[in-house]
Amino acid sequence: MYNKKVRVRFAPSPTGGLHLGGVRTVLYNYLFARQHKGDFIVRIEDTDQSRYVPGAEEYIFNCLKWAGLEPDESVIQGGNYGPYRQSERKPLYRKYADQLVADGHAYYAxxxxxxxxxxxxxxxxxxxxxxxxxxxxxxxxxxxxTLPQEEVKALIASGTPYVIRIKMPEEQIVSFTDMIRGEVSFNTSVIDDKVLLKADGMPTYHLAVVADDYLMEITHAFRGEEWLPSSPVHVLLWQYLFGLDKMPQWAHLPLILGPNGKLSKRDGAKYGFPVFAMNWTDPKTNELTEGFKEKGFLPEAFINMLALLGWNDGTGQEIFTKDELIEKFSMKRVHSGGAKFDYEKAKWFNREWIKQLEPAKLREQVKQVFAAANIPAADDILLDQVILLVKERCDLLTDFVEQAAFFFRAPEAYDLDAVKPKWNENKSLFFVEMIRNFELAAVWNATDLEHNFKEIAAANHLKPGEVLLPFRIMLVGGKFGPHVFDIAALLGRGETISRIKHFLSLL
RNA sequence: GGCCCGUUGGUCAAGGGGUUAAGACGCAUCCCUUUCACGGAUGAAUCACGAGUUCGAUUCUCGUACGGGCUACCA
Structure with missing residues (x-):
């Protein structure tokens, strides 16, 4: 399909948390690269030294690792096109800026x-x-x-700071074909003379992106729609420096919107959902912004949800594995309009993934959540059984705490209000008898437990419904959880009896 | 203000001249379940507006409105 090996890049600026839209850009790059057996590169765009944020770069790579979207080439993996940090490529850019000046396409300011x-x-x-x-x-x-040539020379010779600006041609139509929105064109008359090389010798994004995409042999360049207005500058630079035939194919991805327009960092706190992939703590303010990972999202669900935010395969299928996405993703089917992020739908994706993943695939992540809540769950076999029993009622991994803590420790609080008003001596006697029955039970499984329970209830002139809920509250603490006899079966004889006794003592 | 991009239910969206305009999330009702969920069924809800092209426009064209982005020696 392409005569050159496909090479794509994600070029983040390490200035803070990695946002939903950023991860989706990574995803689309990654999927495209994998589908075309190409390379996915991460290049750090740190040309603005005043915006340097310690830890941000490492954080970005941690997010990619968590999401399972690791690059083939980057500052971590290395590669033949390094360095992969623009600040380390500083000497490379000057000659392009000088060339533009020499050719009359740029000037000193x-x-x-x-x-x-x-x-x-x-x-x-x-x-x-x-x-x-x-x-x-x-x-x-x-x-x-505007200045006489001698004065320009003198100023430069005396070390006066200057920048190099592109000299926008007049009345020229610059157009290119965007993979998502087709032909896009601009009149150069309304575009300003962007700075290409800053006074500190660093390039701006405009020069750096063109030079590096060329040097790194990028074939397809995907970025957010916010870059569309400056794309004519990049096209012109390609034309002046390397030739339009070498220019990558562009795709400007639609924006992901929050409830009130552009998704901002603040929206997370405001609307109660994360915007970053992982927890991010601002080193200056120490302010923590919660991430999808810590909120309890599975990476599989996270990328699945992101992939569908702006793309679909046309069949109505919504749950995709990463391999399916690699196979089916197509830039042509990416929407051109922005998509409003819907947290409820995001949770639905996570719920679907929790439901369909085997307990063994969930185990390590559930363990982490349990550890954070001080829930002792050392026995993997028991843990897997518990996960199997409760997973369909969890939206988030963190929901496992509430849904399953009682398997590992007695409830801390009981919903007494649900039991007390209807309690009577007859019920007390029934549970005392149940304790005896449980103590003597030959086998301990849900089916036999339920059978005995109902039989004894009938003998005591009780409808099962009258004692089932109290039994649940004794074991669980509240009106929730899987079938009560499944719970008793897993809890074991000793623990079940002890919880009944304890509860009776509370009444 | 200027430039650019966009607009199918509340949200994600399929469909690109003739359709009862898919599906999903969410919501409501019911069934299943003597808890909470899962599952199943049903329902409410959409082509921004105005012209034009056409026998016929949600679909094509142009306007308008609305939304968004950009407008730094930030990316």
Missing amino acids: FDTPAELEKMRADFKTEQNPSPQYDRHIRTKMRNSL
Whole structure:
């Protein structure tokens, strides 16, 4: 299908938590690479040194590892196209910027931040609330287009800080074919002269993404829709530097929206659902933002849910394994419109995955959740039986605590209100007799337990319903859980009897 | 303000000239279950609006409205 080996990249900026949309971008990259037997690269876009956040890079890789979307090449795996951190590639970019200047596609600009600020203030009107450094303004600024050549040379020689800006051509239509939305075009007259190389010698995203995609032989570039407005800059740079025929195919992914528009970090706290893949603690403020992992999501469910947020295979199938996604994913079937994230649906995906996964596949994750809640569950065989019994009533892995804690320790509280009002001497006598019966029972399984229980109830002129709920509360503490005799069977004779005795003493 | 992208039930969405406009989540009712769930059944609920093209537009074109994104020496 493609004559070159497919190479895609995810290029995060390590400035904080990894958001839903980011993981979905990773996913689509990953699926596309796997489907085409290509390479998936992670390149760290850390050209803004002022936004450096310690730990963010490591955090991103931890998230990818958890989600099962690990790259083939990155700062971790290495590769033949390194370094994979743009800050370490700094010397590479300058020559491209210089070449653009030499070819007349870019120029030096000496305006200080204060001067730029003044420009924006001076030219700001109601009609134009955010003036651009564009073809009109650049004639009024201090740059190599307006200054005499000697002065430019002198300024550079004296070490005056400067940036290199692209010189946007006039009245040119720049267009390209986006894999998701078809042909997209822009008029260069309304685009400003973006900075390509900053005063500190670092490239901006615009230069870096083009140079690195070229150097790393990227064939397909997928990124969020928020990049669409700057894509003409990138197309022009490709044209000037490397030729349009070498440019990767672009796909601008639709945005994932929150309940009130763009999904922001704050939405998580506000609406009670996570936005990050994993817990993220801001090193400056120490503020913790909860992640899907810690909230109790399975990675299988998480990527399944993300894959369907903007894509579907057209058949109505919603539950997909990673391998199925690799086989069936298609960029052409990705929606062009943004999708509002629905936490209820996300939980449904998780519930489906919990239901269909074998207890052994759930065991380690349930153990972690139990450990965090101080629930002693050392016996794997017992744990697997418990998981099997309760998993269909769990949306999240953390629900296992509530649903299964009573298997491992006696209830801390009892729903006495559900029992007391209807309690009587007859019921007390029944349970005393049940204790005797349990003590003498030859076998201990759910079927026989239930049989005996009902028989004795009948002999005591009690309807099963009158004593079933009290029995449940004795064992569980509340009105929930699997079939009560399954619980008793798993709890064992000693524990069952002891819980009945304890409860009777409370009445 | 300008530019760009988008718009099928509350949400995710199939369908791309003629359909009773799929399906899923959620919601409601019922069945199953002497708990809570699972499961099953049923139901309410959708083509933003206006023109045009056409014998016929949810589907194609153009406007309008609405939503979103971008508009930094951030990515």
